[in-house]
Amino acid sequence: MEAKKKIGLSVVSLILVVGAVIGVVAVVKNANTNDKASSPAVANNEQKPSSTVKAVEAFCAPTDFKDLCTNTLQNVANNQTATPKDYIMAIIQATLDEIKNSLGHTEKTVVNKETDPYNHMAVEDCKDLLDQAIGTLQASYSMVGDSELHTLQDRADELRSWMTSVYALQSTCKDQIEKPEYKSAIENGMVNATQLTHNAVNILAELSEAFKGFDLPLNFMKPSARRLMGVNSYPSWFSQADRRLLRGQKGGHIQPNVVVAKDGSGQFKTINDAINAYPKNHQGRFIIYVKAGVYEEFIVIDKKKSDIMIYGxxxxxxxxxxxxxxxxxxxxxxxxxxxxxxxxxxxxxxxxxxxxxxxxxxxxxxxxxxxxxxxxxxxxxxxxxxxxxxxxxxxxxxxxxxxxxxxxxxxxxxxxxxxxxxxxxxxxxxxxxxxxxxxxxxxxxxxxxxxxxxxxxxxxxxxxxxxxxxxxxxxxxxxxxxxxxxxxxxxxxxxxxxxxxxxxxxxKYFYHKTCQYYExxxxxxxxxxxxxxxxxxxxxxxxxxxxxxxxxxxxxxxxxxxxxxxxxxxxxx
Structure with a gap:
């Protein structure tokens, strides 16, 4: 595992050194209650209708970093015509901006490749992981923007999964770095990003409660009907085209885009060459058939090469x-x-x-x-x-x-x-x-x-x-x-x-007191x-x-x- 650094697990136990430090963001407030007229921020707050205050309170109620949440929603709350979509998009955009800042900060961390190859690669991986987090947030923003308001609650769990993965990518980034001077520098640059992601996960987990801060139709909160398929159906995240594809593959009738064969009977002799043949801007499934054989390769599929199917x-x-x-x-x-x-x-x-x-x-x-x-x-x-x-x-x-x-x-x-x-x-x-x-x-x-x-x-x-x-x-x-x-x-x-x-x-690692194990x-x-x-x-x-x-x-x-x-x-x- 990333940064576990365990040289085997003794029967006694081993201690994992995990650097997942979440700092506290100091939020500066105007404490001068006798000077409200001279403070535009306070004046604006006083002029806000109760409905916007209620909306902000509802959205921020489940968060652990409430001041940061309130500040994040300040601009959208000032817009009296803002919808729940605007609030969600504001949360995502703020998180996206902070992770971009974290990436910029990480790019300033330079580790000598010759003298410290392990931490050099760890920092480079950290940049890639944050870049993947940015891509996930951009997709999340687009999802919310393109969705009808009444469908957002149905997609809240999907968004929560994406946000949870954004948090995990940040955690992996920090965990794998060994040396404290590099780890602390990167962690310090990620405090706002991790807290905002934490807030976003909590909000999406309680989205129906957050929506109660708005005057929405009474039937808006009703979940849509769900059909849970049984044994020997196909996983429901698969499209109808993919279902036909796999049924065909089971019967030996699938048509791959490319064939890999060590004996030269396919277009390529290596799996990496087949993956590299993925067309730019490809749409739909890209199917790779790998014929029998032992392929000693190191393979990484790039984040842009979606919907690859590989079968042997x-x-x-x-x-x-x-x-x-x-x-x-x-x-x-x-x-x-x-x-x-x-x-x-x-x-x-x-x-x-x-x-x-x-x-x-x-x-x-x-x-x-x-x-x-x-x-x-x-x-x-x-x-x-x-x-x-x-x-x-x-x-x-x-x-x-x-x-x-x-x-x-x-x-x-x-x-x-x-x-x-x-x-x-x-x-x-x-x-x-x-x-x-x-x-x-x-x-x-x-x-x-x-x-x-x-x-x-x-x-x-x-x-x-x-x-x-x-x-x-x-x-x-x-x-x-x-x-x-x-x-x-x-x-x-x-x-x-x-x-x-x-x-x-x-x-520090008494996780058995807090974890959830079920049978x-x-x-x-x-x-x-x-x-x-x-x-x-x-x-x-x-x-x-x-x-x-x-x-x-x-x-x-x-x-x-x-x-x-x-x-x-x-x-x-």
């Missing part, structure tokens, strides 16, 4: 592999990924993504996804530590095999893994296994991880020592980590405690919850109604986009 001849047959890692090569976690995408609408099917650095490589990612509406089907994702990085935004995995040892499913996105096999491997002798490590940081953030209807099993090499090497569902990477394991078959090797703290020695309707010898760790203050076994909140239909709003992926899925329990 089968998991274990079409293999993308690499060995970039932190432990031996001193490469930052984000950049160890064999295959990464920063673009929305990514689909992968019938592929293997592998990082073969082994346990000695420590952090070594096989697949990293940083893009909204991603779907991965019938794929193997293989590694040891930090195998699958669900970096940001909404992601859905179905009928996959995911293997690893330490924190091998981790990230800050909104991820559901359904009907998949989770294989826990044998780590080094002085290590323990933790399947998940979620990085949720905001109480009202949209993100978290759900394992639904999966099988959690040990690999053959772990079997003889499965009771001497501790294995757990996971540990909290960040303070408000959210992970749900439900309707899954749990083998006997999972410790009765179920979950393990990030640290039991440093109060529901699991099966098998490892599913008994009677002896779950009492250190996790918020751990609960959920009933059906509560568990339903974490199904793809609601947690990912999958009814809106999964159908477009053309793959099977289940939206409910």
């Amino acid at each position: 001849d089968g998991a274990g047959v079409t293999i993308v592999t690499g060995k970039r890692n932190f432990g031996i090569m001193n490469i930052g976690t984000m950049n160890t990924a064999t295959f990464s995408t920063n673009a929305p609408g990514f689909i992968a099917r019938r592929m293997t993504f592998r990082n073969y650095a082994g346990p000695e490589g420590h952090q070594a990612v096989a697949l990293r996804i940083n893009g909204d509406r991603a779907a991965v089907f019938e794929c193997n994702i293989e590694g040891y530590q930090d195998t699958l990085y669900y970096h940001t935004s909404r992601q859905f995995y179905r009928d996959c095999l995911i293997s690893g040892t330490i924190d091998f499913i981790f990230g800050m996105g909104d991820a559901v893994i359904q009907n998949s096999v989770i294989v826990v491997r044998r780590p080094k002798d002085n290590q323990l296994n933790t399947i998940t490590a979620d990085g949720r940081e905001l109480q009202r953030g949209s993100n978290g991880l759900v394992l639904q209807n999966c099988r959690i099993v040990p690999e053959k090499e772990l079997e003889p020592v499965k009771f001497t090497i501790p294995s757990y569902f996971g540990r909290p990477w960040k303070a408000l980590a959210l992970t749900v394991v439900m309707q899954s078959d749990i083998a006997d090797f999972i410790r009765p405690e179920g979950w393990v703290p990030w640290s039991t020695t440093d109060p 529901h309707a699991n099966r098998g010898p490892g599913a008994n919850t009677d002896k779950r760790s009492k250190e996790f203050k918020n751990f609960r076994v959920l009933g059906p109604q509560e568990a339903g909140k974490y199904t793809p239909g609601l947690f990912l709003r999958g009814h809106e986009w999964l159908q477009n992926t053309q793959v099977p899925y289940q939206l409910g329990l």
